[in-house]
Amino acid sequence: MAFAAFGSNNSSKPSKPTKTGKVVIALLAPGLAYLGAFFLTPLIALIMVSLQIPDPAGGYAEYVPALEIGNYGYVIAEYLPHILRSFAYALAATVLALLISYPLAYFIGVKARPWPMLQKLMLTLVIAPFFISFLLRTLAWKQLFSNESWIVTTLQDSGLLDQTQYVVGTPFMVIFGLTYNFIPFMTLPLYTSLERLDIRYLEAGSDLYASPAKVFRKVTLPLSMPGIISGTLLTFIPIAGDYVNASGDFLGSSSTAMIGNVIESNYLQINDYPSASALSVLLMGVILVLVSVYVRKSGTEDLL
Amino acid sequence: MRFSLGKLALPLYAVIAFIYLLIPILYTFVFSFNDSLKTNLIWRGFTFDKWTNVCQREGVCEAFTNSVFIGLISTIVATALGTAIAIALVRYRFKFRSSINLLLFLPMATPEVVLGAGLASQFFNLGVQKGIWTIIIAHIMFCLSFVVVTVKARVASLDPALEEAGRDLYANPRQVFWKITFPLLLPGISAAALLSFALSFDDFIITNFNAGADMTFPRYVYTAAARGVPAEANVIGCAVFLLAIFIVLATQINSEVKRKRLAKKH
Numbered sequence: 387m388a389f390a391a392f393g394s395n396n397s398s399k400p401s402k403p404t405k406t407g408k409v410v411i412a413l414l415a416p417g418l419a420y421l422g423a424f425f426l427t428p429l430i431a432l433i434m435v436s437l438q439i440p441d442p443a444g445g446y447a448e449y450v451p452a453l454e455i456g457n458y459g460y461v462i463a464e465y466l467p468h469i470l471r472s473f474a475y476a477l478a479a480t481v482l483a484l485l486i487s488y489p490l491a492y493f494i495g496v497k498a499r500p501w502p503m504l505q506k507l508m509l510t511l512v513i514a515p516f517f518i519s520f521l522l523r524t525l526a527w528k529q530l531f532s533n534e535s536w537i538v539t540t541l542q543d544s545g546l547l548d549q550t551q552y553v554v555g556t557p558f559m560v561i562f563g564l565t566y567n568f569i570p571f572m573t574l575p576l577y578t579s580l581e582r583l584d585i586r587y588l589e590a591g592s593d594l595y596a597s598p599a600k601v602f603r604k605v606t607l608p609l610s611m612p613g614i615i616s617g618t619l620l621t622f623i624p625i626a627g628d629y630v631n632a633s634g635d636f637l638g639s640s641s642t643a644m645i646g647n648v649i650e651s652n653y654l655q656i657n658d659y660p661s662a663s664a665l666s667v668l669l670m671g672v673i674l675v676l677v678s679v680y681v682r683k684s685g686t687e688d689l690l
Numbered sequence: 691m692r693f694s695l696g697k698l699a700l701p702l703y704a705v706i707a708f709i710y711l712l713i714p715i716l717y718t719f720v721f722s723f724n725d726s727l728k729t730n731l732i733w734r735g736f737t738f739d740k741w742t743n744v745c746q747r748e749g750v751c752e753a754f755t756n757s758v759f760i761g762l763i764s765t766i767v768a769t770a771l772g773t774a775i776a777i778a779l780v781r782y783r784f785k786f787r788s789s790i791n792l793l794l795f796l797p798m799a800t801p802e803v804v805l806g807a808g809l810a811s812q813f814f815n816l817g818v819q820k821g822i823w824t825i826i827i828a829h830i831m832f833c834l835s836f837v838v839v840t841v842k843a844r845v846a847s848l849d850p851a852l853e854e855a856g857r858d859l860y861a862n863p864r865q866v867f868w869k870i871t872f873p874l875l876l877p878g879i880s881a882a883a884l885l886s887f888a889l890s891f892d893d894f895i896i897t898n899f900n901a902g903a904d905m906t907f908p909r910y911v912y913t914a915a916a917r918g919v920p921a922e923a924n925v926i927g928c929a930v931f932l933l934a935i936f937i938v939l940a941t942q943i944n945s946e947v948k949r950k951r952l953a954k955k956h
Contacts, residue, residue, distance in 0.1 A: 410782045412774075413782075414778045416774065417771035424827055425793075425797050428808035428812040429808050432804070432808040432811050435814075486707065489700060489704075493703070494704070511711065512711065514712065514935065515714070515715065517888070517935060518715050518930070520908070522911060523714040523715070523718070525915060525919060526715075526717040526721075530717060566711075569711065626801060627802055627803045636915060646801070653899065659814070666808065669801055670800055674799070
């Protein structure tokens, strides 16, 4: 799996330098040219559009090239709550996914080692949600927590919820959905690093009279750090830009709209391309800064 | 940890976690047998009709066929381009290595809305009409890096001595590649191909920005969600799920059988 490979930090060193030159260019050029044309230049296009202004002579949704830095000030002022909400939801869902995934990955990667077939079966179960459409899974949760559902009526009857309170449309529901949808991205890299954990280190720790909690904190946790880093990155980044879970047709409502929802509606519905592009550039910029700080702080730069 | 928690706590936790992971899948299955009308919200009785007449609902099968077509083309191109890059990265030493690695990592670290909006802006600037082919262009782009990562792991575990042996026996470079390198890389390449098909088939966000009027299966579900998704969509989702699980289990059992056979020989 790609995630397994992503989670591993055995940086593949060139095994042996053989002849370079034409062969390398022939191997690299097509793919890199493709990324240049359809990944890099679109980013430049995005930055250009983010600086455009409405065409003074034109009609609705017509823009002319400009260098209007003010677009950024405008979107920050206008959509600050959405921006903050996105990162708050992403942080909450990432932490929850980590807390849910860690014991599971530990069980599969460490405890289930004597039974390789069981390990494989459980890994298949972890990735099973990937095989059913992301949108259908999310809608399933919406139905399970819908206003007339057994779960909600039970919560209302037991007094945990008011008779007028519902679950769908609340921040809780959105964070719940985000957590659920991205758990496999967390569990797989955690599994890859825990699977390689040498049990003798843990035994050495307890032989030296460390309490189980201390062994976990001083041995297991640091050794599984690469998995934690890649897992949190693989969940945090897509969650920050997600707009399906928070959408009003899925688990959210207008009060849970995230930055992705704003970009989508500005771009595809009201055709305000400059604002949508400025928000996209901001989102990417903030994520790149956060990721590089995070990776540097945790001292796992070789991971990338 | 394992002394204080008790022997049963962790297995029990795992069981609960798996139930939690599987609940929406189970729900989707159950409601694919619902004798529903337009929407599929309330249980109205059991029927096989939706499975046997899945194409009767307008648009479901067209969207599905489009998604399969897009998935196949994107997978073939992304796998070919990505495998070449992976081989170059592991086997050869050259300048700009780290910038190439960064270029490959960036698409995976960029949120999908940004990739989608960026590409849409590019198509807009160039005046390209959005449709199936712009979706394919987008899918190849985001699958490429995942292919490189997956195949790279396999190339790195490959013993260069095998190829040297081929060369020593006067095989030409083409023969070495097709008779030695490629067969040994095949498991990695097929894993990468499966992954990119899955990514392409399930992608919604990037697709939505670059689709124009053309439907894919996820777009169909998203659009239908406002009015209520018909049970036929559940049927498609479940059928794809069963096929994918079958492929994964078959490969796992196959590799286990091979491993046992090898173990017996030695």
